[in-house]
Amino acid sequence: MKRLARSIAPHLVLVVFSAIIVLPLLWVVRVSLTDKLTAYKIPPEIGSIGSMNYSAIFTSYPFTTWFFNSLIVALITTMIALPLATALAYVFARWNTGGVALRLGVLASQMLPPIILVLPLFAMFLMAGLMQSRISLIIAHLTICLPFLSWMLVSFFEGDVARLEEAARVDGATRWQAFIKIAVPVAAPGLLAAGLLGFILSWNEFLFALVLSGPDTQTLPVGLAGLETHAGVEIAPLAAATVVSLLPVFLLLPFLRKHLIKGLSLGALK
Amino acid sequence: MADIVLDRVSKIYPNGVPAVREVSLDIKDGEFMIFLGPSGCGKSTTLRMIAGLESISAGQLSIGGERMNDVDPADRNIAIVFQNYALYPHMSVAGNLGFGLQLRHVPKAEIDRRIKDIATMLGITELLSRKPAQLSGGQRQRVALGRALVRDPKAFLLDEPLSNLDAKLRASMRTELIKLHQKLGTTIVHVTHDQVEAMTMGQRICIMKDGEIVQVGAPMEVYRNPANTFVAGFLASPPMNLVSGRLEHDQAGLAAVAGTARFVLPPALRDGYAAQSGNAVTLGLRPEDFHLSRGNVKLSQAVPVATVATEVLGPEVILVCELGGNGGPEVMVRCPRDFSASPGQPLTLHYDLSQIHLFDKTTGKVLSRPSLI
Numbered sequence: 325m326k327r328l329a330r331s332i333a334p335h336l337v338l339v340v341f342s343a344i345i346v347l348p349l350l351w352v353v354r355v356s357l358t359d360k361l362t363a364y365k366i367p368p369e370i371g372s373i374g375s376m377n378y379s380a381i382f383t384s385y386p387f388t389t390w391f392f393n394s395l396i397v398a399l400i401t402t403m404i405a406l407p408l409a410t411a412l413a414y415v416f417a418r419w420n421t422g423g424v425a426l427r428l429g430v431l432a433s434q435m436l437p438p439i440i441l442v443l444p445l446f447a448m449f450l451m452a453g454l455m456q457s458r459i460s461l462i463i464a465h466l467t468i469c470l471p472f473l474s475w476m477l478v479s480f481f482e483g484d485v486a487r488l489e490e491a492a493r494v495d496g497a498t499r500w501q502a503f504i505k506i507a508v509p510v511a512a513p514g515l516l517a518a519g520l521l522g523f524i525l526s527w528n529e530f531l532f533a534l535v536l537s538g539p540d541t542q543t544l545p546v547g548l549a550g551l552e553t554h555a556g557v558e559i560a561p562l563a564a565a566t567v568v569s570l571l572p573v574f575l576l577l578p579f580l581r582k583h584l585i586k587g588l589s590l591g592a593l594k
Numbered sequence: 595m596a597d598i599v600l601d602r603v604s605k606i607y608p609n610g611v612p613a614v615r616e617v618s619l620d621i622k623d624g625e626f627m628i629f630l631g632p633s634g635c636g637k638s639t640t641l642r643m644i645a646g647l648e649s650i651s652a653g654q655l656s657i658g659g660e661r662m663n664d665v666d667p668a669d670r671n672i673a674i675v676f677q678n679y680a681l682y683p684h685m686s687v688a689g690n691l692g693f694g695l696q697l698r699h700v701p702k703a704e705i706d707r708r709i710k711d712i713a714t715m716l717g718i719t720e721l722l723s724r725k726p727a728q729l730s731g732g733q734r735q736r737v738a739l740g741r742a743l744v745r746d747p748k749a750f751l752l753d754e755p756l757s758n759l760d761a762k763l764r765a766s767m768r769t770e771l772i773k774l775h776q777k778l779g780t781t782i783v784h785v786t787h788d789q790v791e792a793m794t795m796g797q798r799i800c801i802m803k804d805g806e807i808v809q810v811g812a813p814m815e816v817y818r819n820p821a822n823t824f825v826a827g828f829l830a831s832p833p834m835n836l837v838s839g840r841l842e843h844d845q846a847g848l849a850a851v852a853g854t855a856r857f858v859l860p861p862a863l864r865d866g867y868a869a870q871s872g873n874a875v876t877l878g879l880r881p882e883d884f885h886l887s888r889g890n891v892k893l894s895q896a897v898p899v900a901t902v903a904t905e906v907l908g909p910e911v912i913l914v915c916e917l918g919g920n921g922g923p924e925v926m927v928r929c930p931r932d933f934s935a936s937p938g939q940p941l942t943l944h945y946d947l948s949q950i951h952l953f954d955k956t957t958g959k960v961l962s963r964p965s966l967i
């Protein structure tokens with residue numbers, strides 16, 4: 325009896341938490357398949373089901389442009405942020421460059437509310453003639469990604485990896501070879517996790533994108549927000565667009581499962 | 595020739611810890627040298643300075659007559675085996691073995707041949723395609739050793755390589771390392787805090803304490819003539835009994851007195867120590883120099899003791915007893931395996947006076963003693 329309770333209790337807790345996470349998603353998926361009127365019916369009705377919202381977002385709204393912008397900005401941001409953050413994390417871990425002050429300084433910029441940073445950035449991009457460009461968005465997103473990624477990666481270069489590099493250097497490797505051939509491959513799960521985090525941070529970022537983008541460079545979060553018009557919220561197409569914008573993250577899921585978890589539990593790497 | 599010469603080498607870590615102080619040592623080409631000392635005494639730091647992994651704060655290091663202070667570890671052609679093995683986790687065993695050769699642009703066929711040779715020698719041929727995570731502790735240790743051997747370096751530096759193995763495996767690896775050294779004749783510097791390893795493996799032992807060398811010499815030499823109470827109390831198990839006492843003149847001549855136990859020094863020793871009469875000393879009495887009967891020990895001193903306990907080890911029995919009788923300082927005595935005594939039981943033991951060690955009470959340094967003829 326007690327044993328049974330003990331095995332059921334955790335499952336109950338998990339079911340509750342899973343429901344909290346999954347139910348809104350299910351609701352979004354359902355709404356995306358009906359129309360606005362059915363969506364708000366209480367008690368819920370199945371109503372007519374169809375894919376009209378999905379075609380609508382591609383025909384009535386510049387969804388493809390938003391999606392493409394988001395993808396480009398997130399990919400390039402990650403591709404720039406990851407190597408830079410890796411280098412930053414490595415010097416922090418190996419030489420404690422700048423000491424605690426620099427480490428905290430790097431993160432301090434992220435403690436300010438983003439709204440404070442957005443106006444200076446706006447002014448700078450205006451002067452540089454970069455307003456409404458994707459480049460301005462990428463630079464802005466880098467200011468978010470770099471601090472987070474470098475902090476996340478420091479721990480991956482501390483500890484055992486240093487011993488491995490020493491072994492490599494005695495084996496005949498230069499510092500660079502030890503870094504590239506030993507430290508980076510050993511920290512690979514962490515690098516992958518950091519890359520995914522960088523992508524997701526940029527993909528979901530709203531405020532900078534809202535202020536810095538123009539009609540042609542709007543990203544998904546900005547575009548989707550635009551569906552909440554004066555005439556009310558276009559809930560059904562909004563739901564469809566949300567579902568599509570979740571797709572990349574779903575596609576990354578198998579990877580996430582395999583590497584992110586491994587990356588986050590690097591302590592087990594012996 | 596690859597003599598490793600340390601000339602007043604010191605290491606002060608950036609945080610101000612003086613880990614190694616003015617260490618001077620000449621490790622001969624082909625020698626099996628042991629660094630022995632308690633944890634934290636600077637053994638690893640010294641080894642790491644030889645390998646080039648730690649900068650040298652002061653003094654000079656030369657290998658084969660060349661100054662090495664500022665030479666990159668990659669260019670020293672020295673191999674090191676770490677305590678936790680530090681195998682590259684993302685490479686197979688073969689990859690681990692071949693890594694150093696690849697960096698040196700050795701041709702692929704030659705690399706394969708050498709990996710095969712070493713793997714055969716160490717009996718790890720079936721493991722070549724495995725990853726380190728799929729190996730047992732003993733197998734990892736072999737791979738780490740193989741990674742060092744495959745490059746044919748000028749010297750091997752081993753930092754407590756056996757300390758993570760279980761007792762049985764450790765004993766067999768000890769023998770294997772000795773054989774390996776005999777076969778290759780390459781210089782080995784072996785760091786350990788295990789005095790059994792030190793006594794059995796090395797040609798010379800360098801005993802360190804608090805970042806300084808305390809004594810260097812062949813195992814038996816250090817065992818016979820410990821330079822101070824630290825060495826005396828560190829080497830052998832059970833180690834030398836150290837008892838505080840005094841040197842006194844009495845009607846029989848000069849005697850070393852500890853509590854109620856008196857050791858009347860033989861004439862040859864008496865003259866040498868006469869000047870120290872009246873001084874406080876530490877007596878060093880090895881457990882194996884006590885005997886149950888006078889037997890054929892030439893110069894012996896009968897001492898009464900009171901039994902405290904016996905520890906039966908199998909091949910021998912360790913008698914813990916109070917020197918001079920009840921209430922005296924506790925000492926350990928090595929007895930034959932058939933010995934037995936009950937707690938409280940008084941006994942008379944005989945100490946071999948040619949093996950008495952006297953140390954300065956305050957400095958712990960051995961009192962220079964005349965040689966016994």
Ligand SMILES: Nc1ncnc2c1ncn2[C@@H]1O[C@H](COP(=O)(O)OP(=O)(O)O)[C@@H](O)[C@H]1O
Nearest residue numbers: 607609611613632633634635636637638639640
């Ligand atoms: N990287 C380091 N930074 C500061 N102090 C260190 C460092 N490595 C070792 N030490 C200190 O130096 C002393 C000697 O250490 P070590 O050479 O590792 O001793 P051992 O190998 O004999 O146990 C110790 O007091 C240790 O705390």
Ligand SMILES: [Mg+2]
Nearest residue numbers: 634637638639
């Ligand atoms: Mg050590």
